[in-house]
Amino acid sequence: MGGARTALFNWLYARHQEGTFILRIEDTDKERSTDASIEEILESMRWLGLDWDEYYRQTDRTDAHLRAAQDLMDRGLAYEADGAWWFRVPTEGSTIVHDDLLGDVTFPNDLLKDFVIRRSDGSFIYHFVVVVDDADMEITHVIRGDDHLNNTPKHVLLFQALGRPVPRFVHLPMILGTDRTRLSKRHGDTAVLEYRHRGFLPEAMVNFLAKLGWSHGDEEVFSRQALIALFSLDEVNKSGAIFEDTKLLWLNQQHMKLADLDRLLDLVRPWILEPGRVNEEMWNTVDQEVLRVGAHLLRDRCKTLRDLAQAMELLFDVPLEPIDEIIVSAIQAPLMIAVAEQLECTDPFDPESIERDMRAALEANGATLKDVALASRLAVTGRRAGPGLFEILAAIGRNLVTARLREAAQGAGE
RNA sequence: GUCCCCAUCAUCUAGCGGCCUAGGAUACCGGGUUUUCAUCCCGGCGGCAGGGGUUCAAAUCCCCUUGGGGACGCCA
Structure with missing residues (x-):
């Protein structure tokens, strides 16, 4: 997660400056990489949308x-010992790291020890390689985690030894876990892709990660484009932040509300198909307008794509998975049959007409909406809570609505 | 242990000497809207770690203490 945040800041900076974003895999450790x-x-x-211009x-x-290491050897700035090549650190003076965020940080050289740049097996060490690559690739900004600050004097010395700017x-x-220690796999760090699996939108994740250490006044919700346009190193914070996903959940909800409906449908599709009750064919044959209107109505009470998928299942012609018990009394049953009969001819099948006809049908039977509102909602959606009754009935569609009303009425009193 | 960094509500943060009896967001608690739930709106709770300076004036600058984090590898 820390790596993702670092990548994001680099990407935002590069995109904001219209610079080049190079993805370089630091794979000098065979074990780890x-x-x-x-x-x-x-x-x-890819999921986060951090596209790169070059890859190494x-x-x-x-x-x-x-070549670079040999050059240091030739000039006596490095030497061989125990089969490895060591960089010679000056014993006097100090090395100053100019950090755009932290200011100048001074490290006495006598505290630094000579360090290995090439292992005895001939492979190179990260600290050396990173400097050679940065120099060759003319990297202008090294934006990385705080944990590297102590390594930076080594890097500065190497740049100087190599005669490069x-x-x-x-x-x-750092991003900290809830135990205040650096986020790591052992302490609750969750892989980025795990958040995809949990139903988060990439733009919500990006928004959240950006806000972890960067702020722009009192604004909270940013689109990817806004982040690129507004991002500035001047607004980056110096203190570590704890990664807590309560706000991420809220941001995800905000971004779900903002998302383009057709895109949202593409994103939620796998979650709807996953449990297996709704199959591919049903998804493809259902009226797209049902999905669009349904998703629009349902997304306001969802935090993740998972929530939305679960809610949207009621739009399909599959047996309801009731969240709340469906209770229809002997008095309500005939009323609901009457409503169903009325709705068979309601045209158009839109919220206004449904409300008008439903009220009329009930009045004709000496009842009011209140008498069957909750029972109808339960019968058709399987839950006590949800969008406006007429809106959700319209979204679900005549056939499913009337069928479910009749079915529930038949089961009355059981 | 040595070195380095950091320090405002539970959490993310605004604040770069007077606009601060410290603002926003999340979470939480109330109220309104909603036939329900959610959204939304309104309100509440809640913090400048402590101590010294500097200054007419300090959350803001300096020092110390404390606390937290990080680095001390032929890992990155």
Whole structure:
């Protein structure tokens, strides 16, 4: 999650500046960097919509690393010991890191020790490779996590030894878990893709992550375009933030309300099909307008795509999965039959006509809407709560509505 | 232990010396709207870690303490 936030800030900065966003996989540790772990990173980036202009793996650039290391050896700035190549750190003076966020941070050199740049097996160490790559790729801004601040003097020294300009640094504060320690797999860090699985919208995740450390006055809800337009390093915070998903849930709801309806339907589709009650054919043959209107009515009370999918199931011709018990009294049953009969001829089948005809039918039977409102809602939707009765009836459609009314009336008193 | 960073409500934060008896958002609690629920609107709860300075004036600047985090690998 921390990596995603770092990637996002880099991406926002690059896009805002209309610069180049390079995705570089730091795979110099064979143990850590597997095809699966790299694929997860790529898929997370794709899901979040963080598109890249160039792509590298550091291990693809070994030739360049070797040339740079050999250069240091040739000039006596590095030496070999125990089969590894070591960078010689000056014993005197100090190294200053100019950080655009934190200001100047001074590290006495005598506290730094010589460090390995090339392992005895011939592979290179991250600290060395990252500097060579940044220099070769003419990276202007190094925006990364706070945990790298202590490594930065090493990097500065290497840039200087290589005779290359030192880029600008921005060290972002850590994202903390609810236990206040750095977010890690052991302490409740959830993979980015897990949030996709939980039914979050990528733009909500992006909005949330952006706000974790960046703020723009009192504004809370940002579209991707707005973030690109407004993002500025000047508005980045210096202190660590705890990752709590209560606000993420709220943001997701906000973005679901903002989302284009057709896109929302595409996104919610897998969740509706997943339980298996609604199949592909039913999805394809149902009136699209039913889905659009239904999604529009239902999304106001949903936090995630999962919630929405569960709610939208009632739009399909499948047995209701009642959330609340459907209770129809012996007195209500004939009234509901009368309503069903009336609705067979209601035309058009829209909220206004339904309300008018329903009230008329009830009045003709000496009853009022109040007598059957809740029972009808339960019969047709399987729950006590939901959108306006006439709106949801109209959205569900005549056939399902009348069938469910009759079915519930028949089961009355059981 | 050594070094580095950070410090405003439970959480995310605004604040860059006077506009602050500290503003917004989430969460929570009330009220309104809604035939229901949600949305929405209104209100409430709740914080400048502590102590010294500097200044006419400090949440804002400086120092100390405390607290939190991070780094000290032939990991990144």
